[in-house]
Amino acid sequence: MKAKGVSVRKVQVAYGAVQVIKEMDLEIAPGEFIVLLGASGCGKSTLLSVIAGLRDVTAGQIWIGDQNVTWAEPKDRDIGMVFQSYALYPQMTVRGNLSFGLRMAGAPKAVIEARVTEAAAVLQLSHLLDRKPKALSGGQRQRVAIGRALVRQAGVFLFDEPLSNLDAKLRTELRAELKRLHRELGTTMIFVTHDQIEALTLADRIAVMEGGVIRQIGTPKEIYRTPANRFVAGFIGSPGMNFFDGKVVLDPEPRFIGPGFELPLKGYAFTTPQAGKATLGLRPEHVGIRPQGAHPQFTTALTSVEPMGAETLLWGKLGEAPLSIRVDTLTGLDEAPALTFEIDPALVSLFGEDGQRL
Amino acid sequence: MISHLEPDGPKPRSLSPARIALYVFLALSAAFFLLPVYVMVATSLKPMAEIRDGNLFAWPQAPTLAAWAKAWGTACTGRVCEGMSPGMVNSFKIAIPGTLFPVILGALNGYALSFWRFRGANWVFTALLVSTFVPIQVFIFPLVRMMTAAGLFGSLPGIILIHTGFTLPLTTLLFRNFYAAVPEEMFSAARVDGGGFWSIFAFVMVPISTPIVIVAVILQFTGAWNDYLFGMIFAGRENQPMTVLLTSIVTSQYGEKEYNVNMAATLLSAAVPLAVYFASGRWFVRGISDGALKG
Numbered sequence: 001m002k003a004k005g006v007s008v009r010k011v012q013v014a015y016g017a018v019q020v021i022k023e024m025d026l027e028i029a030p031g032e033f034i035v036l037l038g039a040s041g042c043g044k045s046t047l048l049s050v051i052a053g054l055r056d057v058t059a060g061q062i063w064i065g066d067q068n069v070t071w072a073e074p075k076d077r078d079i080g081m082v083f084q085s086y087a088l089y090p091q092m093t094v095r096g097n098l099s100f101g102l103r104m105a106g107a108p109k110a111v112i113e114a115r116v117t118e119a120a121a122v123l124q125l126s127h128l129l130d131r132k133p134k135a136l137s138g139g140q141r142q143r144v145a146i147g148r149a150l151v152r153q154a155g156v157f158l159f160d161e162p163l164s165n166l167d168a169k170l171r172t173e174l175r176a177e178l179k180r181l182h183r184e185l186g187t188t189m190i191f192v193t194h195d196q197i198e199a200l201t202l203a204d205r206i207a208v209m210e211g212g213v214i215r216q217i218g219t220p221k222e223i224y225r226t227p228a229n230r231f232v233a234g235f236i237g238s239p240g241m242n243f244f245d246g247k248v249v250l251d252p253e254p255r256f257i258g259p260g261f262e263l264p265l266k267g268y269a270f271t272t273p274q275a276g277k278a279t280l281g282l283r284p285e286h287v288g289i290r291p292q293g294a295h296p297q298f299t300t301a302l303t304s305v306e307p308m309g310a311e312t313l314l315w316g317k318l319g320e321a322p323l324s325i326r327v328d329t330l331t332g333l334d335e336a337p338a339l340t341f342e343i344d345p346a347l348v349s350l351f352g353e354d355g356q357r358l
Numbered sequence: 359m360i361s362h363l364e365p366d367g368p369k370p371r372s373l374s375p376a377r378i379a380l381y382v383f384l385a386l387s388a389a390f391f392l393l394p395v396y397v398m399v400a401t402s403l404k405p406m407a408e409i410r411d412g413n414l415f416a417w418p419q420a421p422t423l424a425a426w427a428k429a430w431g432t433a434c435t436g437r438v439c440e441g442m443s444p445g446m447v448n449s450f451k452i453a454i455p456g457t458l459f460p461v462i463l464g465a466l467n468g469y470a471l472s473f474w475r476f477r478g479a480n481w482v483f484t485a486l487l488v489s490t491f492v493p494i495q496v497f498i499f500p501l502v503r504m505m506t507a508a509g510l511f512g513s514l515p516g517i518i519l520i521h522t523g524f525t526l527p528l529t530t531l532l533f534r535n536f537y538a539a540v541p542e543e544m545f546s547a548a549r550v551d552g553g554g555f556w557s558i559f560a561f562v563m564v565p566i567s568t569p570i571v572i573v574a575v576i577l578q579f580t581g582a583w584n585d586y587l588f589g590m591i592f593a594g595r596e597n598q599p600m601t602v603l604l605t606s607i608v609t610s611q612y613g614e615k616e617y618n619v620n621m622a623a624t625l626l627s628a629a630v631p632l633a634v635y636f637a638s639g640r641w642f643v644r645g646i647s648d649g650a651l652k653g
Contacts, residue, residue, distance in 0.1 A: 100551050
């Protein structure tokens, strides 16, 4: 099984006058686990079905490996695909489902038998081979669907929200299993989801999509720590980032002037230093609740408390604007009337008027 | 008083006046439909003498199968006196292919319309829909001319073609709606798995189509069997189905009307569709009410 790269070149997809994907370029390296992340309607599933060949492009090319597959049938693209609704063939047993692709390709019986046995062993389905899908649980069904892609020994695996129909516990289990599979098989995987936790845990790289455009592509850490624009900053992270509108002053020292507060920007790594209107972004978990004195300090009254189990979200104010602060529940801060905290300028994000990172 | 009871366990059922009225209504409806059947069965078992001076609703005092035997084997239709038996063979010869072709073609049409949305698919579907609303009388004379020109008028292939053509829109609709409920993703999965037009149909769609196939077969078979108009016009003298023979028997007698023979002949012609309903009623209801996929 040789992993293949995927290359999306200037691809556009339109339904009538609606541009679902606007001229997109995307290079996926062989063996990479890439996650297409976005809210519903952002074009991520459309992009996946275009790569699979289930939909035609309006313009542009799709390359898989070193072949231009833009006009190729799905079966000729060397792909395996897993769907949200499992899409198992209900009248076939698990064995029949797993072997269907190979039977269609006219593989010899011995090969089919060997590959089905192998895939079933990898996915712990060996004892279920003679059952029909309706006698399986949701998690087992999705494993069969993954197995169906596996036996094809394809160069690229496509996943269309495969975990969304499962309950929370199973989702976590199957997520770990997918990660293990990727490590063992080393195939290229393209995974579509709206769940940022899935994206952050699984991906080598995440492509955050909105309105048919990739807004940022990078490692989970890059996406989380240095969001390239205000959309990505707001989309990633839960509870969401705090935003403060104000302006950046560069002389004599770079600092941010917000509503009722001022933050010196010593230590902030500017990409494009620019004075003028700006938005400051600060994640609730990056509020320093134990000030060491190295960074600018602020004090706030705590107005409300949202317990989330292991963690607690506190609401206070930075200057005149509301600020959420995420703390470990064990700190006991949920009982405190007020809090003195510090902000490390290296941890904030600044966005210019156009929404791009400064 | 009920109100003094502590509610506990299953709620007690009481027979309200509305319920009673409902049962009475249901019993009357059943009687309305069953009474004629009873009269037919009773009359067919009576000798003529008993019919002449007996009560229509009375059970025969000396039940006999003589009328049934005559209706089956010797009753006269015009100059031929072979009863209903040749008609039954003809009815099968017409109804079986007249079921298979529309069902198979309708399944293919419905599958193509649901999943392989070719250019103009919507136009074809609309045309099919509209065609089911055109009164069939409009077609008859042109069809007679066309079938004659093609040398198919009055032949078995001709009448089968007529049945297939007229019922194809209905079976197509049935199958299209059934396949529309099948998740698109299953079709996509089959395409990724390497299935083509025919293999996806044969290996993925047909195996899940049992409920709708049963519905279509029952509708088609009873429709083709009960057809009178097409059989009379297009089948020709050699292929007259039971319905056509029945009219001849009932209308072409001289002298005294043999009600018992007529009743027996009618029951004979209705026996096969009745048997189909009894054997498959359960499947029919299930097929109509179930979706494509469970579990």
